[in-house]
Amino acid sequence: MTQTQKIPLLDFVLCLSEAVDLISAEVADHHKRTAQICYGLGRRIGLPDEELRDLVIAAALHDVGGLTRADRLSALEFEYQNPYGHSVMGYLLLRPFIPFSRIANIVRFHHVTWNDGVGRTFAGEEVPMLSHLLQLADRVAILIDPTTDVLIQVDGILEKIQAQMGTRFVPEYVNALLEMRTLEYFWLDSIYMKDLATLGRKLDFNEIALDDEEFFGLTNIFRRIIDFRSPFTATHSAGVSAVAGKLGELIGFSAQDRNVIILAGLLHDLGKLAVPAEILEKPGRLTEEEFDIVKRHTYYTYHLLEPLKIMDVIRQWGAFHHERLNGKGYPFHVTEIDMPMGSRVVAVADVFTALTEDRPYRKGLPLTDAYQIIWEMVTQKNLDPSVAQVLGENLEMVDLARVNAQDAAVREYQDFNMLAKQLTHEEE
Numbered sequence: 097m098t099q100t101q102k103i104p105l106l107d108f109v110l111c112l113s114e115a116v117d118l119i120s121a122e123v124a125d126h127h128k129r130t131a132q133i134c135y136g137l138g139r140r141i142g143l144p145d146e147e148l149r150d151l152v153i154a155a156a157l158h159d160v161g162g163l164t165r166a167d168r169l170s171a172l173e174f175e176y177q178n179p180y181g182h183s184v185m186g187y188l189l190l191r192p193f194i195p196f197s198r199i200a201n202i203v204r205f206h207h208v209t210w211n212d213g214v215g216r217t218f219a220g221e222e223v224p225m226l227s228h229l230l231q232l233a234d235r236v237a238i239l240i241d242p243t244t245d246v247l248i249q250v251d252g253i254l255e256k257i258q259a260q261m262g263t264r265f266v267p268e269y270v271n272a273l274l275e276m277r278t279l280e281y282f283w284l285d286s287i288y289m290k291d292l293a294t295l296g297r298k299l300d301f302n303e304i305a306l307d308d309e310e311f312f313g314l315t316n317i318f319r320r321i322i323d324f325r326s327p328f329t330a331t332h333s334a335g336v337s338a339v340a341g342k343l344g345e346l347i348g349f350s351a352q353d354r355n356v357i358i359l360a361g362l363l364h365d366l367g368k369l370a371v372p373a374e375i376l377e378k379p380g381r382l383t384e385e386e387f388d389i390v391k392r393h394t395y396y397t398y399h400l401l402e403p404l405k406i407m408d409v410i411r412q413w414g415a416f417h418h419e420r421l422n423g424k425g426y427p428f429h430v431t432e433i434d435m436p437m438g439s440r441v442v443a444v445a446d447v448f449t450a451l452t453e454d455r456p457y458r459k460g461l462p463l464t465d466a467y468q469i470i471w472e473m474v475t476q477k478n479l480d481p482s483v484a485q486v487l488g489e490n491l492e493m494v495d496l497a498r499v500n501a502q503d504a505a506v507r508e509y510q511d512f513n514m515l516a517k518q519l520t521h522e523e524e
């Protein structure tokens with residue numbers, strides 16, 4: 097039987113938005129700032145609440161397809177050259193989740209220039225007007241220098257925007273912005289943003305009811321955003337989730353706990369969004385500094401999911417996957433006493449998947465070699481012996497679950513890339 101639960105969708109959006117802005121200090125708050133400006137502008141031009149909600153969510157996620165640090169930094173240049181790649185990626189990442197389909201479309205066209213009305217359509221598709229509004233807000237956001245007083249910057253910002261009225265931006269929207277020149281609160285809001293949850297309350301975001309399958313669909317959006325950033329990780333979370341689910345089943349987890357562990361597997365590396373793709377893809381050994389950056393990821397998995405109450409167990413099981421029973425893991429140094437069974441399973445699933453999966457630069461290890469390494473980790477009190485034993489007794493069955501899941505994820509990743517290339521090409 098599928099259960100239905102109420103999901104605070106906005107909180108999920110905020111969590112993702114926060115995650116993608118962690119990639120570097122330079123882009124910190126960019127999504128929040130853009131959303132805040134969208135809200136002010138949208139109110140000014142009298143958008144109905146429903147459109148305003150879509151706009152704010154789209155703004156909070158608009159650069160989610162900027163996968164590398166270089167991508168994200170270039171999005172901060174006022175005039176920048178190749179904007180369609182990341183817009184298309186964002187669109188394709190968000191689109192599979194039905195409640196996000198309109199939002200995905202807004203994201204897709206957020207860099208289309210107005211071009212005196214030609215920009216109503218693009219590559220044969222209708223461009224939502226909200227994309228144009230988002231573009232304006234996005235450009236205002238990048239012109240704001242958060243390190244100095246914002247009110248003193250207003251005239252300079254407006255001058256730059258006005259210079260591209262009609263060519264880049266919709267005149268009506270620019271006029272709305274110009275009317276806000278003297279409204280200090282609007283500009284101060286863009287700096288003193290508090291958090292977007294405040295905006296959410298003003299916009300009265302309703303919780304949406306999702307059944308198990310739809311909830312899985314939402315989590316899968318997260319998984320794709322985490323994994324598809326790099327061919328090195330493209331199928332990793334799918335593998336960990338399948339292995340953890342299988343181990344949970346063999347250990348005798350209840351149906352509900354099996355669900356939880358599958359979701360924990362999908363989300364365990366959420367914090368990797370804060371690790372630049374350049375580091376994830378580095379061939380060879382990481383420097384100490386780079387490894388320190390990688391080490392952040394479980395910390396962020398833990399804290400990013402914190403505001404989502406329904407994720408409490410999922411996040412604990414997922415975020416402790418680099419903790420070790422002897423206390424020598426990271427980042428919390430959880431020990432045997434505090435390490436839940438679910439976390440022990442995810443830890444084993446993560447090591448097993450990492451050892452056996454193929455990477456672009458190397459083949460996965462044979463099963464017996466991988467298991468030998470895992471057993472050594474058990475003897476050093478890194479991993480749980482009972483979980484490792486269940487794995488050892490069912491090595492082939494567990495591996496089959498991994499291979500099937502990762503094969504499916506590879507196909508999904510290839511389709512995704514093909515489509516991305518095709519659409520980006522059309523839009524250039």
Ligand SMILES: [Fe+2]
Binds near residue numbers: 171
């Ligand atoms: Fe962008």
Ligand SMILES: [Fe+2]
Binds near residue numbers: 364365393417446
């Ligand atoms: Fe990890």
Ligand SMILES: [Fe+2]
Binds near residue numbers: 332336364365446
């Ligand atoms: Fe992992």
